[in-house]
Structures are given as structure tokens and as C-alpha cells.
Amino acid sequence: MGITAAPIGDATADTDADAGQAGTGRFITPGFKLGFALVTSLFFLWAIANNFNDILIRHFQKALDLNRAEAGLIQFVFYLGYFLMALPAGMLMRRFGYRAGILCGLGLYALGAVLFYPAAEIRAYGVFLAALFVIASGAAFLETAANPYIVAFGDPARASQRLNLAQSFNGFGGFVAPIIGGMFIFSGVEHSAAELAAMSPAELTAYRVSEAQMVQMPYLTLAGIVICIGIAIALVRLPRISHDRASAGTLSGLRSVLREPALAGAVIAQFFYVGAQVGVWSFFIDFVKELSPATPERTAAFLLSLSLVLFMAGRFIGTALMQRISATRLLLVFATIDIVLIAIAAFAPGIVAVGALTLTSFFMSIMFPTIFSLGVKDLGDRAMLGAPLIIMAIIGGALFPPLMGLASQAIGDVIQPTMLLPGLCFAVIAFYARRTHRAERRRHAAVPPLP
Template identity: 35%
Template sequence: MRNKYLIPLSLIFSLFFLWAISSNLLPTMIRQLMKTCELNAFEASFTESAYWIAYFIFPIPIAMFMKRFSYKSGIIVGLLLAAVGGLLFFPAASIKQYWAYLMIFFIIATGMCFLETAANPYVTALGSQETASRRLNLAQSFNGLGAFISAMFLSKLILTGYNYTRETLPQDYPGGWDGYIQMETDAMKLPYLCLAALLILIAIILIFSKLPKIDDEKNDNKGNTKLINFKVLKRSHLKCGVIAQFFYNGGQTAINSLFLVYCCMYVGLPEDTATIFFGFYMLAFLAGRWIGTMLMVKFRPQDMLFVYSIVNIILCGIIMIFGGMTGLYAMLGVSFFMSIMYPTQFSLAINDLGEDTKSGSAFLVMAIIGNACIPQLTAYIMNHNKDVYYFAYIIPLICFFFTAYYGWKGYKIKD
């Protein structure tokens, strides 16, 4: 990494931290919205759908925007848009309707989609191609840090530890049922206010910072390239990468989003204990990112992707067979071995795309739509088979077969 890239990379690394805070608050919000909006696990899982569907709708328009302007412009717009979404939690606390929260998550996700469409290819371009996977894994380590902070600390600000129903609420509770719901609703506002303030601060810093233009941006300024190139999907390693990202993202989010539900509803842990386990779960993810980045000095990224995927197939099998606390500990292992998958697949998939890097990045980000359907399928199976709830983890198990194939053969550049 050359010194001239140190400051811009540091700024971009902060973006990975920010969108991790946003996306990894979703499992906590699913648990909280089950209480405030009186939802079951399947209904609450559409919180994920509202968030991740933005990643399917907007990457192409965002890539066109950045092609016309710059990575920097896209990042600043994304930061401000996500900040607006965070501030909307205050009027939503008065409305107290599930649809209002779904709209807010959609707005926040649209802003974060700007960041992710820009930051991933930008990091791979700031340096040599040989170290692109390692550099992106390092950047994604800050994503893991944000995930850990969301799980271990911010979740405790949101989850109050109370889990009353209309039937179990104490008769002398101040304000009755409405008072309880208002207390639970108000608990959601502070973390998103802090997130919005941080987003605005980073946006201001970036406005007055100079980010270097990379090769594909210099070509864009010549006016001789398309705003989006759909033909890039003919590149087999990119096409396989998009498929692998669809299934990886869906499998990861299925496990993430249902983690607290699994702990509280099926293992029977109290919320404060469940959030501690969730913190350890994300700490394992963070550790996996750091260790994986170091291991890539000696091992090829595609080989690590293949081995890690096989290990996770085995661990998901353990969850399916045993469930309970055994399954919970297996999930900690799954988190560790999932850690390198997204950035490794991303960097391998955009390798050798040249001026079509923004287009390739857009399609890879669109693959995150897996988060909007695979977790719902997992939640549906879990919710309708409560005696054998752990069998639902066959869904992420299948997903890891696709990541294993990509690390084995799919990454190869053939055309």
C-alpha cells in the first residue's frame, strides 16, 4: 500500500464501519419490532426484506450516477441519504406502525447502497491487483468491527430486557400497555440518532477531502464509455460471482437475522444474555476477518474461500442435527468462517473488468437481494416447524455449497 493512498483508504475504511453498524442492527430490530408491533418471527423478518430490496433496485442507477460524476459524489449522497433515514426514527416513534419502520429501513439501505457500490471497487483499485483481495478483506475488517459494536453494545440500548404480552403485563405498569409500547419504541431512537450524526460528520469531512481518481474514473471523464454495461455479465467469473454472492448473502443474513430469535425463543435465553452471545458471534466474525487477512499473505484467497465454505457446511449440519446450545456454539464457528467470504468473492469477481468495474460492482451489490428472500424462507420453516426449528438451517447449508464452488472453479477467468 503506497503512502499516497493511506489517507483516502482510511476514509473509505470508515464507510465499511458505518454500513456495518446499520445492517447489523437489523437482527436487534427484528427482535424489538416483534414486541412493539406484535409480530411473529416470520412477519418481523420482512424488516430484512425492506432493507435489502434497496440493494437490488438501486445499484445500477447508482453506478450510472458515479460513472457520470465520481465515487466521491456517490459516497457523499449516500451518507446524507442514510442520515435522513436515521432521523426519521423520531416521527416513526409517534406513528408506531410497522410500515413506517419498513420505509425507514428502505431509505437507510438506499444510502448505504451508495457507499457499498462505491467503496468495494474503490478499495480494490487503490493499490496493486495482486493484493486486492487482502486489501478488501482488511477494509471489511472494519465492517466486522461495526458488526461487533452493534451486537455487543448498541443492541443493549435497544433491547430493554422486558418481554411482556398483553396478558402478562403487570396491572400496575405505568401507562398500561400503551406506556410499555412507548417505552420500547423510544429505546430505538438513540442508536439511530447517533448513527445519523456520525454519517453527517463523515460526509462533511469527505466534502473537504480530496480522493484520488482511479483509472476507470479517468476513462469515464473522456466520455467514451457507457454509463452501465450489461454485457459485462458475459464474463463467466463475474456471472458466477454474482450467483455466489446471492447465496452467500442470503445464507449469512438468515443466520444473523434469526440469531436473537433463536436464542430467546428456542434456546430460552434472556435478552441480556442473548445479546452477549450475539456480541461473541460478531466478535468471531471480526476475528475471522483479521486472521483471514493475515493468512492471505501465504494462501490464495480462492483456496481459503473453498476451505472455509466446506467447514461451514459441516457446522450448519451440526446446527440442523442438534439445535439448542450446541447449535448456538456452532453458529459462533459459522460466523468466524463466513468472515472472508463476501470481500473475497467480490474482489475475485471484479478482477480484470477494467472500465466495466463500476458495472460489475453494481451487479455484485444487486446480488445482496438474497438477503431479502432467503432469510424469510428460513424464518418460515422455523416458524412452522417449532418442534424441529433447527432443521431450518438446511437453507444456509445449501447456500454455502455455492460459495464452495466459486472458490473451487467459479473464480477462474475464462473469457
């Protein structure tokens, strides 16, 4: 995989230099620091979109009179967008490059955010879901581009550290999103079922219309920010990655990368990881309200934000720990701890359960970037085909929230025991980490020592 600083608009990739040779040993190659900062900002942006959904699940139950299973469709549609658009994103980037993929993603993201305005005006759940699908399609382009592109900004040997650093800003976006949502999407007006039943039809409609319109300004503001970043990305100097375009998007190329055991294992592990993460965060506010009914929604949203602070901190701490501990071993340790925490959350009372569920985010922190980097690190220029397959595995986030919502209704409309489903996902990740760690040790043992 070669890189060079190509001029803007130059579609030619005419270098044969290896990516690592562009800045051997360097964390970021000189000349690309601003580009790295802008690509890193994309991790923040899709975190905002993802974590706003956790607010919307609770908010739309009020504004649109939905039950938990219906509200869970928010995540289903959102991650369905990821699943359907990741592969087209990869093929587009194989043909036109990473910059084109990023700009396409930002355009779709901004369009979906703007669509929230008319959706709120007509208060139609289907239109909201369509807008979320468009945002998710844009986010799929951004994730498919940004995760492997981070490799091109410096020494490939330090790619896992660089990706974990970039993903730390994803954690920061996750931390900020519940605070913004709690302040500007939640109105602070909460009515009990009895109070709603006592309202006249006109009063009830006015209340729900007012709640639905709370989403308009946050999403319009988000669209404006996305457009500004798109302009900057169009102008900034970025690495140019060369690749064999002859096989771009071919079925033979896809079959080739799928034969790589590391990639296939990463796709499966990522499916269960995203299912666990989205399942926990989607119903975190409902979980807090169930175990502590007197807790206001905004306070529950701030608790979710605290959990995501731990998620962000885990990314930075995990990046540092990987200088001393192998990525696979650390992944195994963190997954095992999350299994224990989920068991406590599912069975313990009150504050103990809430505390355990809050702590799971810290140990989830390294999972996505670590699984991703393990899956693509040996693919070379085929990473443009391998990366979309891992992004497609995000479909796990579409399946688990509705499944948890249905399970909740089946057992008496309680959410606490359904947290065992994310626990099963963490068990799969632990198995993947253990197996991958053993394979790494076998490879290292097979390499003869230097004379």
C-alpha cells in the same frame, strides 16, 4: 484505470497513469492514507446499519406485536433497497465519480436514520420499513463505491488483501452493533405471553410505545456520526479514477460485463452468501432463546456480538492466510467447514448447537470480499458497472429471512431446523469456490514459464 490526486471539485480525470503505477508494490499509495481511512470507515458504517436489523427483528416483535415472518420483512425491505439502488449508484459514479456516490450514500443513510424518530412516535411499522429502505439505499451507494474504490488506493496486485483489511472494519462494526443494540435498543424489560395477556389495553399500549421509542436516540446519534464523516469525505484528498464516460451506464456496457464468466459466477455466489449470512444473524437471538429460554435477550445479543468478533477476527486471519493460500482455495475450505457447522446447529441440542452457529461467522468472514474481488478483478474500468451487479446480488438477504420465518411457522414455530437453508447456500458457495479454483489452476498451467 488511471488515478491522480485531483483537487476537490475538479471533475476532470486527465491522467493516463495506471492505478498500479501510482504506487507499484505499495499497500497504500503515499498521500492517500487519510482518504483510505475514511473510505474504510464506510465499511464500519454500513455494518452498523445491517447488524442493527438483527436487533430490530427481535425488538419489533415486542414493540409492534409482530410474528417472525412479519419481522423478517425488515431484512426484505432493507436488501430490496440494495437491489434497486445499486445500479443507479454505479451509473451515478460513472458520470460524477466515486466521491459523489459516497456523499449521496451518506446523505441517504443520515436521512433514513433521522426518520426513525417520527416512526417511533407514531409506532407505524410501514414508516419504520420506509426509513430502513432509505438507509439501505444509502448503504447501496456506499458499498457500490467503497468496494471497488479500495483498488485505487495502492497496488492492484494487493487489492484482495486491501479489500479484506477494509472489510475487517465491517466485521468490527458487526461486532459493535449488537452490543450497542443490546444496551440501548433492548430495554431489558421482558414479559411472558401470560403477563402481556393480563395487562389492560392502556398498560399494553404504554409498554409497546415505550419499547418503540427505544430506537430513537441510537438512530439519531448514528445520523450525526454519518453527517460528520460526510463532511470529512467532502474535504479529504482522494484518488481520481479515469474511465470512458461515453459508455457510462449503457446497456451495451452491462451486457459486456455480464459476458465475463468470473463476474456472473460472483453474482450468483454473492446472492447465496448474503442470504446465508443474513439468515443466520437475523434469527441468531431467536435461536438462542429457543434452545435456552432462560437466556435474557441482552445476553443473547452479546452472544451474537461474540459471533461477530469471530467474524472480524476471521477477516484479519483470512487476509494473512491469503499470503500463503490462494483466495479460491481458502474460500472452498471455509465454505465446507460452514456446511458442517450448520448441520450441527440444525440437529444438535442446547449449547452444542449454539456454539456451532456462533462459529459459522468466523468462516463466513472472507466470503463477501473474496467473492467480490474475484468478480471484478479483471474488469478494469468496467468495474463501475460490474460492482453494482454484485451489490444487487445482496437481494439474497431480502429473501431468506422471510423464507426462514415462514418455514419456522410451518413446522411448529421453531427456528432450529430452518438453519438448513443457510447450509444449502454454503454448499453453492463451496461449488463456486471449487469451480473458480480449478479455472485458476488451468489459467496458470497455460502460462508458459519465464525464460
